[in-house]
Amino acid sequence: MKQLVSLQVNGERHELYVPVHKTLLEVLREELGLTGTKHGCELGECGACTVLVDGEPILSCLTLPVEVQGRDITTVEGLASQGVPHPLQVAFAELNAAQCGYCTPGMLMSAKALLDRTPDPSPDEVREALAGNLCRCTGYVKIVEAVRLAARRQQGDLGTVVDEIERALNEGVVREPGA
Amino acid sequence: MKGFEYYAPETLDAAVEILARYGEGAYPVAGGTDLIPKMRYGHVAPQAVVNLKRIPGLNRITSLENGGLHVGALVTLTQLSREALVRERYPVVAHIAGKMASAQVRNLATVGGNLCNAAPSADLAPPLIALDAEALIVGPEGERRVPLEHFFTGPGATVLGPGELLTAVLLPPPQPHTRAMYIKHAHREALDIAIVGVAALVRLAPGTATCQGARIVLGAVAPTPIRAREAEALLEGAPLTEEHIAEAGRLAAQAARPIDDVRGSAWYRRKMVDVLTRRAIAGTRGEGGDLT
Numbered sequence: 001m002k003q004l005v006s007l008q009v010n011g012e013r014h015e016l017y018v019p020v021h022k023t024l025l026e027v028l029r030e031e032l033g034l035t036g037t038k039h040g041c042e043l044g045e046c047g048a049c050t051v052l053v054d055g056e057p058i059l060s061c062l063t064l065p066v067e068v069q070g071r072d073i074t075t076v077e078g079l080a081s082q083g084v085p086h087p088l089q090v091a092f093a094e095l096n097a098a099q100c101g102y103c104t105p106g107m108l109m110s111a112k113a114l115l116d117r118t119p120d121p122s123p124d125e126v127r128e129a130l131a132g133n134l135c136r137c138t139g140y141v142k143i144v145e146a147v148r149l150a151a152r153r154q155q156g157d158l159g160t161v162v163d164e165i166e167r168a169l170n171e172g173v174v175r176e177p178g179a
Numbered sequence: 180m181k182g183f184e185y186y187a188p189e190t191l192d193a194a195v196e197i198l199a200r201y202g203e204g205a206y207p208v209a210g211g212t213d214l215i216p217k218m219r220y221g222h223v224a225p226q227a228v229v230n231l232k233r234i235p236g237l238n239r240i241t242s243l244e245n246g247g248l249h250v251g252a253l254v255t256l257t258q259l260s261r262e263a264l265v266r267e268r269y270p271v272v273a274h275i276a277g278k279m280a281s282a283q284v285r286n287l288a289t290v291g292g293n294l295c296n297a298a299p300s301a302d303l304a305p306p307l308i309a310l311d312a313e314a315l316i317v318g319p320e321g322e323r324r325v326p327l328e329h330f331f332t333g334p335g336a337t338v339l340g341p342g343e344l345l346t347a348v349l350l351p352p353p354q355p356h357t358r359a360m361y362i363k364h365a366h367r368e369a370l371d372i373a374i375v376g377v378a379a380l381v382r383l384a385p386g387t388a389t390c391q392g393a394r395i396v397l398g399a400v401a402p403t404p405i406r407a408r409e410a411e412a413l414l415e416g417a418p419l420t421e422e423h424i425a426e427a428g429r430l431a432a433q434a435a436r437p438i439d440d441v442r443g444s445a446w447y448r449r450k451m452v453d454v455l456t457r458r459a460i461a462g463t464r465g466e467g468g469d470l471t
Contacts, residue, residue, distance in 0.1 A: 020185040043216045050283050057283045062215045131369030132281020
């Protein structure tokens with residue numbers, strides 16, 4: 001059974017004729033070519049497929065496209081504006097918060113939803129917001145630092161990477177070797 | 180995933196009609212966080228999927244005239260955790276709703292889905308049963324109410340018959356001098372299933388430490404969530420002393436009928452029921468308990 005669906009993705013409207021059993025993740029990647037959103041566990045446990053629907057993070061592997069018609073879907077491709085990367089993307093790059101990069105799009109989307117709701121989150125708030133995004137490379141420390149650096153910059157504080165690492169050390173988020 | 184007929188009815192009557200017509204071949208879907216993976220891995224192959232999200236009113240939380248709360252079956256865990264009425268009147272429910280799964284899943288998953296999926300470990304069940312919640316069910320024969328305690332009939336099974344839908348959970352008005360606590364025991368806080376869950380609710384006689392009423396509800400240690408009635412009976416009318424609390428823990432552990440599985444052995448689960456029951460009762464005395 002195919003169905004006509006109308007999806008609003010990154011501000012663009014798409015009319016598509018898709019099988020009803022295809023998930024939003026499959027439609028984004030295979031029909032719309034938006035491969036930034038990653039295919040992970042398909043069980044709702046890894047967060048790699050996180051996208052925003054009306055600003056709230058959801059898992060596209062558990063969502064049928066027909067259910068999100070008429071709602072505002074944002075994928076990682078919609079984060080940059082006019083070719084300028086989002087502060088989260090800049091901070092992730094500067095702090096090496098992405099290693100293999102597979103979890104990164106999902107992390108960025110969960111982090112964006114957090115910062116939109118909580119502009120200056122504590123390390124614990126960042127960890128809680130990202131608890132549904134698994135990363136097997138970084139150990140998460142750089143990711144938490146990157147989200148907080150982006151938060152500061154969004155608030156007009158021109159924090160540097162060095163500042164952010166020092167702040168993380170002072171707050172005990174990370175410890176120096178042997179300390 | 181296999182193909183299916185997709186319906187998005189806009190009234191409860193239409194949904195009931197479709198579900199009754201397909202019988203066991205129809206699956207209602209709300210958040211999809213349980214159904215979609217089951218379809219993906221071929222555990223179920225519905226002939227028809229009936230999306231309930233177009234039916235107006237099912238996603239609302241409303242105050243009842245008696246001071247209780249009507250929580251629509253399509254209320255998401257995020258809504259439940261943020262809604263002021265729930266946080267004020269039943270913080271034990273708001274608290275666990277905000278801790279289940281992950282932010283992304285909480286934005287999709289619903290109260291009705293958590294209950295109708297009927298996992299013995301469903302985290303909403305023990306606190307809601309402790310609060311004497313009722314299930315509001317609509318079906319071809321009309322509407323009926325079932326105490327949530329009797330809603331579950333086995334792993335993945337409920338009292339819902341063909342064409343019946345859970346439309347809401349009804350919470351009685353909060354009782355004075357009453358506190359409740361739910362403890363979920365799992366390997367990690369997020370994205371994990373309870374090894375054991377224990378809810379304790381205690382109503383104290385005003386100005387005393389004498390228990391007037393108690394509920395002890397256990398999750399993940401029997402085919403359904405269960406009440407530990409012997410433990411409740413022991414506490415009722417008795418002062419909340421260390422001895423009574425310890426005895427209630429022992430009685431709750433006896434009531435458990437756990438199995439060995441990947442998350443824990445039956446032996447371990449039974450031990451943890453004892454420990455967590457004591458901890459949850461103690462918690463209701465103000466050591467971290469949520470007022471209800």
